[in-house]
Amino acid sequence: ISRIGVLTSGGDAPGMNAAVRAVVRTGIYHGLDVFGIMRGYQGLMEDDIYQMEGRSVANIIQRGGTILKTARCKEFYTPEGRKKAYEILKQRGIEGLVVIGGDGSFRGAVAFSQEYDIPVIGIAGTIDKDIYGTDFTIGFDTAVNTAVEAIDKIRDTADAHDRLFIVEVMGRDAGYIALHSGIATGAENILVPERKTDLKDIINSLQEKERRKKLVNIIVVAEGDEYGGAQNVANLLKEHLPKAEARVCILGHIQRGGAPSCLDRLIASRMGYHAVECLIEGKFNVFVGILNNKMNYVPLENVGKKKGTISEEWMKIVKILAS
Numbered sequence: 001i002s003r004i005g006v007l008t009s010g011g012d013a014p015g016m017n018a019a020v021r022a023v024v025r026t027g028i029y030h031g032l033d034v035f036g037i038m039r040g041y042q043g044l045m046e047d048d049i050y051q052m053e054g055r056s057v058a059n060i061i062q063r064g065g066t067i068l069k070t071a072r073c074k075e076f077y078t079p080e081g082r083k084k085a086y087e088i089l090k091q092r093g094i095e096g097l098v099v100i101g102g103d104g105s106f107r108g109a110v111a112f113s114q115e116y117d118i119p120v121i122g123i124a125g126t127i128d129k130d131i132y133g134t135d136f137t138i139g140f141d142t143a144v145n146t147a148v149e150a151i152d153k154i155r156d157t158a159d160a161h162d163r164l165f166i167v168e169v170m171g172r173d174a175g176y177i178a179l180h181s182g183i184a185t186g187a188e189n190i191l192v193p194e195r196k197t198d199l200k201d202i203i204n205s206l207q208e209k210e211r212r213k214k215l216v217n218i219i220v221v222a223e224g225d226e227y228g229g230a231q232n233v234a235n236l237l238k239e240h241l242p243k244a245e246a247r248v249c250i251l252g253h254i255q256r257g258g259a260p261s262c263l264d265r266l267i268a269s270r271m272g273y274h275a276v277e278c279l280i281e282g283k284f285n286v287f288v289g290i291l292n293n294k295m296n297y298v299p300l301e302n303v304g305k306k307k308g309t310i311s312e313e314w315m316k317i318v319k320i321l322a323s
């Protein structure tokens with residue numbers, strides 16, 4: 001193998017740049033030509049591709065976003081779209097591809113690798129941490145820390161006014177950002193998509209707290225929760241708690257931005273390095289995960305497998321510590 005390409009795809013995540021840097025520099029260290037593909041699968045099909053040097057990735061390890069840009073690409077769902085992508089790679093002489101993205105990007109890689117003989121290595125880059133077979137995904141740690149910082153600030157104002165705040169965090173169908181940021185900020189309740197929450201329990205506990213004059217409460221809601229997000233939860237609660245001064249805050253895209261945390265830079269560097277090693281060693285069509293602090297090479301097809309769940313233990317801790 002002498003020429004490889006790297007792209008970032010799907011939702012952006014802080015730390016993607018650190019992974020791109022690691023792929024480029026490891027590739028060059030091994031004497032490979034490394035090509036940066038702009039805007040994910042979209043740029044691949046449009047031949048928006050540039051050769052990268054060691055210097056092309058200077059001064060980016062600390063930057064959020066992705067210098068390669070990212071996109072969602074409808075055409076790649078079709079065999080014709082993937083054929084176009086293959087032809088471009090053939091023309092360019094690119095013999096291996098590193099895809100940095102979430103589970104959707106990996107599903108695209110699976111479809112492509114089943115049709116064509118260009119090996120693909122995935123690197124899990126998503127703030128949602130919703131990928132089977134890895135303890136870490138690039139961007140999660142930064143996003144959680146951003147959420148923690150924001151919720152701490154919300155608690156200050158909630159405290160000043162004796163208010164109930166219902167804060168929505170990202171995560172799509174996964175509740176990890178909600179769980180981690182909620183525990184770390186002492187949230188009174190956390191609603192996650194993985195577990196059913198009876199609103200009656202929350203109402204009872206808020207009424208009981210009202211009797212004890214504990215009026216400052218923070219409820220962290222994952223965007224994919226069963227009630228459809230923080231605004232809906234607030235509306236339902238207000239029906240039963242007319243006196244509560246409830247406010248809703250949707251943290252939104254700030255969770256995707258900002259300088260990546262130290263942990264995200266470390267895992268991105270490690271995964272990027274091992275992704276190139278995989279291509280050189282001929283380990284194909286896997287993504288590079290980290291499990292129990294060891295590299296874990298997971299077949300890309302396994303991406304649809306059941307992800308981690310949120311244990312009873314965590315939910316018990318939330319309940320006891322918030323009483």
Ligand code: ATP
Pocket residue numbers: 009010011012041071072073074075076077078101102103104105106107108109111125126127128
């Ligand atoms: P995030 O989880 O952060 O949103 P993601 O990688 O899951 O990131 P998606 O939008 O689901 O984001 O997927 C990115 C791109 O991967 C899609 O726009 C599409 O081009 C390609 N893709 C996703 N699923 C498939 C599939 N089943 N077949 C072919 N291509 C796919």
